[in-house]
């Protein structure tokens with residue numbers, strides 16, 4: 001078996017590097033996914049301000065996430081729109097309601 005030419009060697013070295021790069025990227029992607037999952041499990045329904053468990057409170061047919069520890073109030077995506085519609089005065093009443 002003859003020794004491969006330098007261009008052949010370069011080709012295989014490049015192929016090998018590409019393959020390793022692909023594997024590294026796949027590995028990074030997997031880690032990123034695992035990290036996202038870990039953070040979700042850690043933070044799900046936790047107050048972003050103080051870290052205590054959030055409670056779902058029903059207010060005018062929408063669910064509001066409330067922290068009874070620090071008073072934080074959060075809305076899921078779209079819930080606030082459902083509540084306000086075109087009437088912005090209702091926002092004030094919500095603020096008043098949850099201020100206590």
Ligand SMILES: [Zn+2]
Pocket residue numbers: 047048049050051052067068069070071072
């Ligand atoms: Zn809180």
